[in-house]
Amino acid sequence: MSKTIELAQHLEKLHINNMYKSDFYWTWDKTDEELDAIFTVADALRDLRERNKSTRIFDSGLGISIFRDNSTRTRFSFASACNLLGLTVQDLDEKKSQIAHGETVRETANMVSFMADVIGIRDDMFIGEGHKYQKTFMDAVKEGYRDGILEQQPTLVNLQCDVDHPTQCMADMLHIIHQFGGVENLKGKKIAMTWAYSPSYGKPLSVPQGVIGLMTRFGMDVVLAHPEGYDVMPEVEEIAKKNAAATGGSYKKVATMEEAFQDADIVYPKSWAPFAAMEERTKLYQAGDQAGIDALEQKLLAQNAQHKDWTCSEEMMKKTRNGSALYLHCLPADITGLSCPEGEVDNSVFDRYLVPLYKEASYKPYVIAAMIMMSKVKDPVSALMALDTADKRKFF
Amino acid sequence: MSKTIELAQHLEKLHINNMYKSDFYWTWDKTDEELDAIFTVADALRDLRERNKSTRIFDSGLGISIFRDNSTRTRFSFASACNLLGLTVQDLDEKKSQIAHGETVRETANMVSFMADVIGIRDDMFIGEGHKYQKTFMDAVKEGYRDGILEQQPTLVNLQCDVDHPTQCMADMLHIIHQFGGVENLKGKKIAMTWAYSPSYGKPLSVPQGVIGLMTRFGMDVVLAHPEGYDVMPEVEEIAKKNAAATGGSYKKVATMEEAFQDADIVYPKSWAPFAAMEERTKLYQAGDQAGIDALEQKLLAQNAQHKDWTCSEEMMKKTRNGSALYLHCLPADITGLSCPEGEVDNSVFDRYLVPLYKEASYKPYVIAAMIMMSKVKDPVSALMALDTADKRKFF
C-alpha cells in the first residue's frame, strides 16, 4: 500500500466536511482535524510527486494572486501549488492595472474573478488593513456568486495578512512534525518564538502571531520573548493562551532571549516591528503623511539598534536542549557577517541548519496545494485514491 | 436537451464559414450572423462552465497579449478566455523586451508568434495609430506564415484600438440582450450614448464609437450626445447611419444629455476626449513634443471642466423611461463622491446598478473566448456538442 493510500485512509477518519468551499484566513478558524487534513493532504501530494504521479484535479482554471508586498518564496509556492493541481496563475499587478483610477476593492474583486477558482492574497504591510482587505475582497466575490455575476465561487488562501501567515506557519509546523517523527512526539517540547535584531525595519508581526496562534495547539510549551515595546496583537495572545489550556501545553512570555532559549527544543528567532509603532504607521499611511512615515522609520531603526544583543549567536544556541535545538526561520534571514554586519543569526548557526531550513520552506507549496484541494474538492479521500492509481505527470 | 445543445443547433443555421482563421478588428467587418455566432458561443461556453464542463479546445498553445495601455479587466478577461480554451497567456511587456533597440513591428510580430495561436492587442492611446499597429502586426504574421517562418497562423482579437473596442461593446450588447430577454425585444428601444464629465483626460473614443457602430444593428434608436468639440470619428458615424437604415432603427445626434436621456431605455454616459485634440496629440507624440503634450493636457482639462453638468445624476436618470433605464458603463467609472468630487455618475445611481454593471463586465471573457473559438475551430457546432458530453473541468 502506498503512502498516499495510507494518508487517504487517515483523512477518511477526520471531520472535514466544512472545508469544502471555505476560505483559509487564520489557522485558529480551523478545527484540529481540519489542520490535520491539510498536513495529511500536503504529505500525500508530496508522495505523489516523488513517484511522478499527476496531481491535477483541474483540467483548466485560474489561481489569482495579489501581492501587495514583495515576495519570492510565497509567490513561487503559490505558483507551484496551482501548477501541481492544474491551475494557471494570473497575477494582479496593481501597477499595470487601472486600479489607480479609483476602483473599489469590491469592483476589483469581481473583475479579476470571472474565472477564478482560488484567490491568494498577501497584504501584510499595515496593521488593521491586511485582513480587512482580504475579507472585503472575499465578501465581494461571495456576493458576486450569489448575484449571478460569477459562475463559480473562488476560495481564499491567505498568503500573509497583518494578523496571521498561515501558509508559512503550517509549513513550519509540518517541518517540525517530520523532524520530531510525528505529532505525538511534540507534547512537552519547548519552542521559543523570539524577537531578534535586524538592521531593517518594520517586518510584519504575522509570523510570530501565526506561530503562537498555531503551535500552542500541539501540547508544546510555547514561549514568546521580545524587548519592551515589541508586543504582538493581544487578541492573538489570547488565542494562544486558550489553545495551550485546551491541549495541555503552555504559553508564556519572558523578558529575555536567554530565558526563552534555555532548554528549548525549537527556536524561531526573528525580527518584527513594534505593534504600537505599526498602528501609528497605519494612521500616518492613511493620512498620506510620508514625512511622518520617514521620521517614524528613523525612530524605529534607532530603537531596534538598542537590542543588537537579541541575536541567535552560537552562545545563545548553547543554552538550548543539548545545544542543538531545531532552528527555524521563514527566510530570508538577516545573517550576521553574510547579508549584514549584525543581524538575526550568526552565519555559522545559519549555515549549520541550511538543509533543515530549506526543507522547512519546501513544505509551503504542498501546504498551499492542500489548502486549495480541501476547499475545492468535495471528496478528497476518493480524489487522492484516484490520483494514486492514475496517470504519470511526466509521460515518457 | 442542455442549453449548450440548443445553442449549437442555433449556430448550425448561421453562415459562419468565413470566421475560421479570420481576425476580429471591428464589429462592422462582421455580418449579423457572425455577431450572432459570437453571442451564441459565448452563452454556450458560459453554460458549460456553470455545469463544470471542460471547454478546452487546445491541449497546449499560446495567447500572446500586448497591452500598450494599462488594463485590469480586459487583461483578466483575455487571460480567462485563453485559460477557458486551454491556451496559456504570454504577455509582451515592452519594458522588459529589447524593442527599444529599434525593432520594427514586423520583426516583433514574428518573434513573438512562433507558437502563437491567438494575439490580443490593446493600442488605444493615439488616434490613427492603434488600428494601424494591429494591422501592421497581423499582416506581418500572415506573411510569416506564408514564408514558412511560422507553422501556424495566429488570429487577432482587438482588445481596444483607436477606432473600436469590440470585446467591450459585444459584452455590453450581450448584457443588453439578456436584460431585455432576447434580441427580438430590442426593436424601437432607445439607447443614449452620451459624453459625461470626468476629472481625468484623454479617455479613448473607441467605446462610444464601438457602441454606435454596433448597437445600430439591432433596430434600436441610438442617440449620441456630447458637448461641442467632442465629436467621434466621422467614418464611424457613417457606419452607424448605414446600420440604422438597414435594420429599421435610427441614429441621431443631439446637443444635450437631457435630450438624449429623455425616455431612454438604456443609457451609457461616459467620458471621452475631443477627436480633434486627439489628432493634435498624435502629431505632438510623433514629433516627440512632450511640452506640447503637457500644454494640451492642461487645455483639455480646462475644456472638460466647462461641462461638469454632463453627469449621470439622479435627476438625469429620472428623465429616462420610467426613471429606470438600464445604466451601462465599461468601468472603471469616475463616481461623484466616491472616486472623485465630481465625475461621470452619482454614487447613488452607480451603486443601484452595481450588480447589472458587474454582469455586463462578466460577459467579456466569454465574448473573447467565443471570438477565439470561432477563429480557430473549423466546425464549432460539433465542438460545442462534443464539449457538452465530454469530461469535467474539475475532476473530483
Added chain:
Amino acid sequence: MSKTIELAQHLEKLHINNMYKSDFYWTWDKTDEELDAIFTVADALRDLRERNKSTRIFDSGLGISIFRDNSTRTRFSFASACNLLGLTVQDLDEKKSQIAHGETVRETANMVSFMADVIGIRDDMFIGEGHKYQKTFMDAVKEGYRDGILEQQPTLVNLQCDVDHPTQCMADMLHIIHQFGGVENLKGKKIAMTWAYSPSYGKPLSVPQGVIGLMTRFGMDVVLAHPEGYDVMPEVEEIAKKNAAATGGSYKKVATMEEAFQDADIVYPKSWAPFAAMEERTKLYQAGDQAGIDALEQKLLAQNAQHKDWTCSEEMMKKTRNGSALYLHCLPADITGLSCPEGEVDNSVFDRYLVPLYKEASYKPYVIAAMIMMSKVKDPVSALMALDTADKRKFF
C-alpha cells in the same frame, strides 16, 4: 512514414544516454552526436507542430526563467518551448522578489525550484559572472535534490551567459543546415564571424564565442575578424582551434572585414564589446563604481566610433561568394538608416534577407524544446514515436 518517424529512427542510432538529467551550459560540453540529437528532436517537434500533433510530454510542471538582462525573443522562445512540452513558465522577476534582502544564490535556487522541471537563465552582462551564476545555481539545486529538499532535480538551459549563447548558436546552425540542404554539404564552406559597428555599447561576447565554438565542428572554414582590442575570450578560441583540427575544417583570425567576407558562404557581422574593457567593467561593477562604469562607457562609445567602416554594406556583401552569402544575425540588428544613422548593416541588405533571418530565429523555440526534452525524457525515441501517433493539439 512521417518525417518524425524518420527522425526518431535517426535518433535511435546516436549515443545519447548521457543527456538524460544533464544541464546545457556550452555546446562544447556536448559530443557531436548529442548536438545531432538536439537538431533531430528540434526538427521532429517542428514537424509534429506543423501537423497539429500534441507534443506534450508533461501533464503539469514548471519551467523557471531568470532574465538578468532584457529579452524579447529568447523570453518568448523559452515560453513557447515550455508550452510546447506542457510546462508552465514561472518567471523570477528580481525586482518583485525579496532578493534585495540579501538572499544568496543558493537560497534563491532552492526557493524557486520546489516544483521546477527546467531552469532557463540569461546572465550575460558581466565577463566572469554569468556562467558562475548559472553554475552556482545548478550546484545548489543538485544539492537540494540530494538533501531531500527537492523531490525532482531540474535541469538547466543556458539562455545566454558571458561565455556561450547555445540556444542562439544552435538555432543559427540548424538554419544553416537547412539552408545548405544538410550537414553533409557544409564541408569547406567559409563562414565569417565579424565584428560590426553599432552606436550602442557593451553587447555580450557570447554570440561570437558561441559561433566559433560551435561552427568549427562541421568541417567549415571559420574566420573571425574584429578591430584591434575587440578580442574574444582566448579559452574559446582554443576550443575553436581544436574543433577545426578534429573535423578537417579550419579556424583563423583576420584583421579586416573585407578579408573575412572575401568568398564567404555565410557572414555573421555583429557588434560586441572589447573583452579587456568588459573585464574592467566587471571589476567596476563589483566595486559598485558607477562613475567608473559611466566613464568607461563613454570611452568605449568613442572607441567604437573609430570603426564605423566595419559595416555590412552592399559593397561588402559583393565580396562574398557570388555576392550572395547567407547573412546571419541574432537580432535585433542595428540597421543603417532604419534604426540608427550608422549601424551593423545596410537597410537594403537586411531587408533582402528578412525571411531567412526570421527563419533563423524561428528555430530557437524548437532548439530549446529539444534541449529540455533530451534532458527530461529517458527514452526520447519512443517518446517521438508515441507523439507521432497520438492526439491532436487542437482538438476540433
